[in-house]
Amino acid sequence: MCINGNTNSPPYPQRVNTEKREMDHQTLQEASTINVSSLTCIDLANSDLHQSAALLKQACMDCGYFYVINHGVSEDLKHEAFHQSKKFFALPLEDKMKVLSNEMHRGYSPAFEQNQIHGDHNKESFFMGTESTKDDSHGDNPFYRPNTWPDSDVLPGWRTTMENYHQEALRVCMVIARILALALDLDADYFDTLERLGNPIAYMRLLHYEGISDPSRGIYGCGAHTDHGMMTLIATDGVMGLQICKDKDVKPQKWEYVPSISGAYIGNLGDVMERWSNGLFKSTLHRVLGNGQDRYSIPFFLSPSHHCLVECLPTCQSENNLPKYPAIKCSTYLTQRYKESHVDLSKSTENRPR
Ligand SMILES: O=C(O)CCC(=O)C(=O)O
Numbered sequence: 027m028c029i030n031g032n033t034n035s036p037p038y039p040q041r042v043n044t045e046k047r048e049m050d051h052q053t054l055q056e057a058s059t060i061n062v063s064s065l066t067c068i069d070l071a072n073s074d075l076h077q078s079a080a081l082l083k084q085a086c087m088d089c090g091y092f093y094v095i096n097h098g099v100s101e102d103l104k105h106e107a108f109h110q111s112k113k114f115f116a117l118p119l120e121d122k123m124k125v126l127s128n129e130m131h132r133g134y135s136p137a138f139e140q141n142q143i144h145g146d147h148n149k150e151s152f153f154m155g156t157e158s159t160k161d162d163s164h165g166d167n168p169f170y171r172p173n174t175w176p177d178s179d180v181l182p183g184w185r186t187t188m189e190n191y192h193q194e195a196l197r198v199c200m201v202i203a204r205i206l207a208l209a210l211d212l213d214a215d216y217f218d219t220l221e222r223l224g225n226p227i228a229y230m231r232l233l234h235y236e237g238i239s240d241p242s243r244g245i246y247g248c249g250a251h252t253d254h255g256m257m258t259l260i261a262t263d264g265v266m267g268l269q270i271c272k273d274k275d276v277k278p279q280k281w282e283y284v285p286s287i288s289g290a291y292i293g294n295l296g297d298v299m300e301r302w303s304n305g306l307f308k309s310t311l312h313r314v315l316g317n318g319q320d321r322y323s324i325p326f327f328l329s330p331s332h333h334c335l336v337e338c339l340p341t342c343q344s345e346n347n348l349p350k351y352p353a354i355k356c357s358t359y360l361t362q363r364y365k366e367s368h369v370d371l372s373k374s375t376e377n378r379p380r
């Protein structure tokens with residue numbers, strides 16, 4: 027399941043046990059027909075960055091999905107984030123509705139939100155972004171706003187846990203961004219500039235899937251989509267559900283499960299990265315199926331700064347390979363993609379990138 031290309035490391039120790047646990051978890055009827063994807067492991071402790079870059083490049087050209095190990099996020103913090111997430115979703119609906127998603131799309135969204143166009147989504151979620159006030163340098167920009175938090179009397183420590191986790195996930199993404207730069211024949215710090223990842227748009231979403239999907243009726247945990255930003259870092263509670271479709275044009279579509287590996291993140295690229303790389307790196311179609319049991323996950327979505335001009339990277343074009351996508355400001359692109367994937371019931375012009 028995990029192809030660990032780092033020949034200096036021992037095989038990833040959790041591999042066998044985790045696979046068994048995942049298969050125990052999945053309760054779908056036809057286990058023998060389940061396709062499970064093999065993904066590359068990127069080891070962030072590998073000091074040979076060029077070796078990691080070569081591995082990541084192959085993974086990004088193939089499907090843009092990979093595992094991330096030795097990322098340095100403590101298991102305690104991750105565990106605490108899931109624990110607090112479960113506590114929030116276990117609150118009575120009326121308590122959760124007190125932090126209903128605001129016009130900035132931060133806060134709680136109940137299951138079967140009525141504005142998604144890729145099927146009904148049988149999941150509830152809580153969205154938060156980089157904490158920012160109107161008075162700081164971002165002014166009125168909708169991508170940088172204050173978050174909505176549950177009452178600290180009801181959930182003590184909740185906000186601190188989520189802010190710490192957000193900060194750690196961002197740190198990991200910044201490390202991956204350096205390896206991505208090398209994989210694209212750029213300097214390692216190419217994405218680190220103020221315009222690119224200096225003030226990134228960094229959202230995190232707590233998700234609770236309620237277990238039931240019925241694709242024949244258009245009901246999914248999460249319908250087929252690509253992520254809009256640069257990259258996503260996903261932690262799950264280990265319950266199977268995430269599937270990828272490497273070639274969306276092949277009919278019938280072939281879906282492969284991406285199992286979680288204990289201690290590892292699942293990383294994937296989004297559409298901004300596909301545009302930047304002129305289509306060399308893939309933003310792959312994915313969805314989540316319910317399999318009869320609750321599932322919790324925490325995806326973290328990284329996009330460049332709102333004013334970053336997303337245009338074909340210098341190393342991804344030539345006389346024979348001209349830019350395929352017009353240059354576009356990051357905030358314009360994310361707003362446009364959000365509108366395309368949601369029916370505007372709220373009349374809100376603001377954005378919530380995925
Ligand atoms: O829950 C997951 O595993 C993936 C969620 C996802 O794809 C998304 O929220 O964009």
Ligand SMILES: [Fe+2]
Binds near residue numbers: 251252253312380
């Ligand atoms: Fe996604």
